Each structure stands twice: as C-alpha cells, then as structure tokens.
Amino acid sequence: MDAFAAFFASPEVIQHVSAFVLGSVRILTFLSFAVFMAPQLTAAVKMPLLLAFYIPLHPFLLQQLQGLQLSFELMGDVLQLTLLIGKECLIGFVLGYVSSCIFYAVMSAGIIIDNQRGASQAQSPDPFGGAESSPLGTALLLAMVTLFFSSGAFMNFLAIFYSTYTLWPPAALLPGLLYSNLSIFAIENLDYLMLHALLLCAPFVLVALMCDVALGLINRFAPQLNVFILSMPIKSGACAFLILFYLGPFLSHLQTLFLELSERFEFLQHLLGGA
Template identity: 40%
Template structure:
C-alpha cells in the first residue's frame, strides 16, 4: 500500500512540475497577443485557459521525458526561456492587430478626431474611434476565419520544435532580424492601410485651404472636420476587402512562423 501511494504521489508531482514548466510559454504568448485582456476576459477565466492549455501541451512537450531528471536549479532558466519563446509567438501573431490600431490612429490624427479617445476592449488601452473599430474588426476576423486555431496549432507544435528542456542558442543578428522584419511589417502595413484615407484627407485640406485663401468670407474651415470624418469612414469601408485579404494572408504566413523562431531562438 505504501509503495503504491508513493508512486501515485510521484506521478502527481511529475504532473504538477510538468504543467508549471509548460505554463509560461502558453501564458506569455496569450498575454502578448491582444485578445485576452482583462477588459474582455475575466482574470479567473483567463488563468483557467492558461492552465487548461498547459495541461493539453503537457503530453506533447514532455512525452518520454522524466522531469525528475531535470535539475531544480535550472527551473528559473527554463521558465525565462519559455517566457521568451511565448512572447515571440505572441508578437508574431499580434503584429497585424497593432498595425490595424496604428493605422486607425494615423487616420484619426489626419481627420482631427484623435482627441476622441475611447477604451479599446480588445487591446486594453485608450485608442481613437477608427483604431477601436479596426481592432475589433481584426479580432472578429481572427476568430471567425480560424486564426485562433492556427495560433493554437503553432503554439502546441512549438513544444516539439523548441522543447521545454532545451536551451537557446546565442542570439545573433540574423536571429534578431526576424523580429526587426516583423516590426517593419507592422509599420509598413499600418501606413498601407491608412494611405488611401490619408491621401483623400490631404486633398480635402488642400481644397479647403485654397477656398479659404481666395474666398475667406465663405469660412469653410468649420466644415472640414465633419467632412473629413465622413470621407475617412467611407474610405475605410470601401477598403475593408483589401484589409481583410491582408489579415488572411498574414494568418496563412503565420503557419510557418516556427521556422523563423527556430532560426532566431534555435534550441539545442
């Protein structure tokens, strides 16, 4: 009876340690990904999701590995490494959301309504109206198109490509260029999303400026803000198909994000 109880306790101990080692990657990836913020997901639900996904990842991450052979002194290093890998995954998937929010902020700054901030329930911070709208649209498309399933697939597969008990290779410039390229993608997409509206708003400013210069008695400048707001909104509605296509292409490319992370954070 006593040996059987000790064996059962040992199995429980191994399970708890394994889940603890799997948890940081899951938690950090979902914390960076702008979906599970405290404004739209209660803390208990969010933490329960983290633990549930860690339990799902446990058989994949530590299959055939006896965690009791891992030195307890290495646990902090493993946890830090797992946090970095999870943050990298969340950053690669979250860049398209930040691009949408940035584009909305640029458009609202150009149209003059950037002071009308509201809470963005998706990203959990103050944002302009167009930024909130684009952020919510991107989140809806991410969930409706199966993007979250792609994220979960990549997250769970990462435990095979970048094992929990492995160590990271030295970060080189080639590895850092992966994240630099992703930041370049973020900024370039933000400008591309906002470019049509910015062009039209600049033409409106130019036209109203010329009218005000040569016919000051008309006093058309007070009409510029509501007109620019309508034009900006209509332009984004007309461009929504292009934005949707860009989001879907990014989600398709994210299927291969593990190859990039393996090159940047290659485990050994």
C-alpha cells in the same frame, strides 16, 4: 497532513507538477502579451484558457520530461527550474510579440485615419490590450479578431504554437534564443507593423490630404471665410463614405495577413531551429 505531504513528495506527482509548471509558463506569458487573447482579462478568465491550451500538451510534456528529475527541496534543482521558467517566459513573449504585430498594424492604421480626420481626441482604451486607441482603430481591431477566430486561422495558429514545444522543448535551457539574427527579426517585425499600418490607412490619408488642399485653395481665394471649421466634418464624411467601399477589400486582405503570420512563425522556427 503527513499523507498529504508524502503524496506531493512522490516522484510521480513531482513529475506531473514539473510538466504543468514548465508547460504552462509559455502559454501564460503568451496569453499576457498576445493582443487577440485580451491580455487585460483577469486571472479568473485566464486560468480556464490556460488549462484549455495546456491539457492537450500534458502527455507530450510528460514524455519530454522523463529524464528531468527535479526536486523542490534541492537548491540546484530550484535554480534550474527558475532558469527554465525564465526561458519559457522569454519564448512566450517572443511568440506573443510576433503574433500581435499584424493586429497592432490594423489598429495603428485606424488610429492614423482618425488622427488625419481630426478625431484623435476621442481615444479610449481598447477592449483587448487596454492601450489607447481611437474609435476606428478599435473597430478595425475587433473586426480582425472576429475574422481571426471565425475563419479558422486560429486553428492554424494553434498548430504552429503547439509545434514550438517540439522545436524548443521546455527542458532545454537555451534553444537558440540568443541567436544573433533574432534581434534583426524583431526589428523586421516592427518594420512590418509600420509598413502595413501605412499601407492600410493610405487611401484615407490621401482623401484627407485632398480635402485639406481643397479647403486651403478655398481659403486662399476667399480668406474672409473660415473654411477650416468645416475641416473635420468634411474629412469625417469623406472617410465614412470611403470605408463603405474599403471594408470588403480590407476583410479580404486580412486573410493574406493571416497567411503572412504563419509564414513569419515558420521563419522564426527556421531561424531558431538552425541556431
């Protein structure tokens, strides 16, 4: 028992444990918020993902933490470690929030389409984040996540994610996270989400509007006919027919969204790096 305690009290082991703790917190927080990493997965599934993300970073983090000698027996070092862990959680949340915006935009577009065609009651939890989503919203989200991993966009994103460890080292307490323009950037991401959700669902909304106008005219000239009973089947059929032509351009447009995701991360790095 004494040998076991002495092993974990050695400076080398503490250095490795400190590197793992500080390096994995950002990854774990990111995995808990990024929608394409399925945040609702259990810990038994997340831990292998966490290790797969962390292992390439370990030598680099050891080199970064050479001057940071932490002792888990000293209250000052424990407080410093707690502050660093809190900062890493905040960075992981920001990265997960920025990377999830385009995915939530696509899912929101599907929800709006289903709401316009009258199928909003068919909502169920999506398989990734567990949030309420419609059938078309879930289908579009699954298509985007599949393309994200199969097209190589994830590898580009992973390179950007790893570069955050050089710009915002785990041992640095406040790497510009309190920069005033960060709040403006967060609002701009919300605006980006809503704008692209509306743009993606606009063709279907227009078709649903045309169907409602046509049914309204029929009801105006033939009020004895209850044509609005046919509203949902007609709009669902029109949207199903339209999506056959929409799916190809939609998947092509996703490549543009992935490039915009990289640009937003580069802008975030420039924003915080210049703080």
